[in-house]
Amino acid sequence: MILPSHLSVRNGRLAIGEHDTVDLARQFGTPLYVTSEDRIRENFNRLSGALTAHYPKIRVLYAAKANGNLAVFRTLASMGAGADVFSAGEVALALASGMRPESLLFNGSSKTPSDLALAVEKGIRVSVDSPDELRQLDAAAAMAGKTVDIAFRVNPAIEVPTHPKIATGLATSKFGIPAGQILDAYREALALEHVNPIGIHCHIGSQILAVEPFAREVEVLIGVARDLIELGVDPKFIDIGGGLGIPYHRETDRAPTPEEYAGAVMPVFLRGIKELGIEPELWVEPGRWLVADSTILLTRVNSVKTAHKAFANVDAGFNLLVRPTMYDSYHAVVAANKADAPAVQEYSVTGPICETGDILAKDRMLPELAAGDIIAVLDAGAYGFAMSSQYNSRPRCAEVLLAGDKAALMRRAETVEDLTAPMVTPPWQE
Ligand code: LLP
Numbered sequence: 001m002i003l004p005s006h007l008s009v010r011n012g013r014l015a016i017g018e019h020d021t022v023d024l025a026r027q028f029g030t031p032l033y034v035t036s037e038d039r040i041r042e043n044f045n046r047l048s049g050a051l052t053a054h055y056p057k058i059r060v061l062y063a064a065k066a067n068g069n070l071a072v073f074r075t076l077a078s079m080g081a082g083a084d085v086f087s088a089g090e091v092a093l094a095l096a097s098g099m100r101p102e103s104l105l106f107n108g109s110s111k112t113p114s115d116l117a118l119a120v121e122k123g124i125r126v127s128v129d130s131p132d133e134l135r136q137l138d139a140a141a142a143m144a145g146k147t148v149d150i151a152f153r154v155n156p157a158i159e160v161p162t163h164p165k166i167a168t169g170l171a172t173s174k175f176g177i178p179a180g181q182i183l184d185a186y187r188e189a190l191a192l193e194h195v196n197p198i199g200i201h202c203h204i205g206s207q208i209l210a211v212e213p214f215a216r217e218v219e220v221l222i223g224v225a226r227d228l229i230e231l232g233v234d235p236k237f238i239d240i241g242g243g244l245g246i247p248y249h250r251e252t253d254r255a256p257t258p259e260e261y262a263g264a265v266m267p268v269f270l271r272g273i274k275e276l277g278i279e280p281e282l283w284v285e286p287g288r289w290l291v292a293d294s295t296i297l298l299t300r301v302n303s304v305k306t307a308h309k310a311f312a313n314v315d316a317g318f319n320l321l322v323r324p325t326m327y328d329s330y331h332a333v334v335a336a337n338k339a340d341a342p343a344v345q346e347y348s349v350t351g352p353i354c355e356t357g358d359i360l361a362k363d364r365m366l367p368e369l370a371a372g373d374i375i376a377v378l379d380a381g382a383y384g385f386a387m388s389s390q391y392n393s394r395p396r397c398a399e400v401l402l403a404g405d406k407a408a409l410m411r412r413a414e415t416v417e418d419l420t421a422p423m424v425t426p427p428w429q430e
Pocket residue numbers: 063065066084107166203205206207241242243244285286287288289323327382383
């Protein structure tokens with residue numbers, strides 16, 4: 001199996017950085033998310049370096065939804081990242097991590113009145129998703145006696161090769177304002193007193209393993225910039241969103257490198273802005289690319305069963321990693337305590353949840369497994385813990401952060417008391 005450079009096999013066991021994964025499982029218990037801070041830093045430097053090699057005015061806004069642990073935010077804040085935020089919770093985490101309000105963009109197609117008021121209060125720029133929202137935001141800013149800098153989210157009507165549930169720039173998607181309506185939206189914003197249209201925003205989808213759609217997207221956004229200039233607006237930033245995919249199937253996926261991504265989008269961007277005579281900042285919103293491969297999910301084999309085929313029943317299921325169930329996603333799995341044993345038997349690695357779809361990994365060749373073995377599910381750092389649930393009333397597991405030779409909890413495991421703590425007894429049941 002091909003491993004990313006921060007994973008290795010030592011003495012027959014899977015290691016992450018300097019740490020033996022079986023020891024981590026023993027020390028902290030399973031299931032357990034384990035994240036390498038060093039890998040996040042490496043990923044950030046690689047992606048931001050690839051872009052700044054073409055143009056200095058790059059801003060990286062971490063897509064906070066991918067991994068919401070404060071320690072992950074802090075790591076990225078310390079690298080100079082801002083954040084794409086979608087909720088009051090993500091705003092709170094980003095600010096708590098030390099990110100400045102002006103390095104955040106409040107995104108989303110369905111913001112509440114309190115989301116809009118929060119953006120106004122904190123001075124966070126807003127990506128406005130509809131004319132209705134524009135009017136609400138203007139009113140909220142007027143109430144507070146402030147002006148908010150905004151972008152509009154453009155729907156570029158671009159098809160992308162990814163799972164349909166995470167393609168966001170299709171003409172039929174719920175996000176953004178169609179190209180045919182976008183100028184009217186900017187015109188309306190210019191006529192309002194408390195919003196200041198200074199940016200253009202777009203995000204075409206996630207886990208995209210081709211660079212052409214991004215180049216086409218930038219082409220569309222340059223077109224919007226051209227129209228804006230005619231309206232008298234000098235765009236201060238063009239935000240091309242996130243979406244760069246990673247090779248979950250390392251053996252067969254051909255994933256663009258950050259250099260290839262930058263090599264596809266930057267020439268289109270640079271040619272466009274030169275022609276228009278503008279020098280806006282270029283913003284990107286990577287989530288998955290920064291954090292996915294930094295993290296593994298360690299899960300213990302509870303039992304092994306041979307029925308119509310062989311199952312390894314483990315202690316993590318779609319309650320902790322829903323991607324395989326929700327998007328039929330592939331995550332590589334390694335028998336962490338038998339990492340160099342020959343793969344002799346096909347197993348489905350199945351979780352403890354009461355649904356047939358609770359399969360973390362289907363029909364994988366693995367060493368012969370037994371109760372007590374530790375399975376590592378790779379590339380679990382993006383949309384892993386972030387999309388976990390307490391389904392079947394299972395408390396969520398702990399998360400550990402590694403930096404060099406250090407390992408520490410960045411989230412304790414929930415307890416059964418945590419499940420019941422927010423519940424209140426209706427008076428007639430007392
Ligand atoms: N910007 C916006 C406005 C977004 O909605 C997203 C992701 C991103 C940036 C970051 O995209 P990334 O670089 O991570 O691809 N749960 C799904 C992915 C959903 C992505 C949602 N939006 C999954 O597990 O594959």
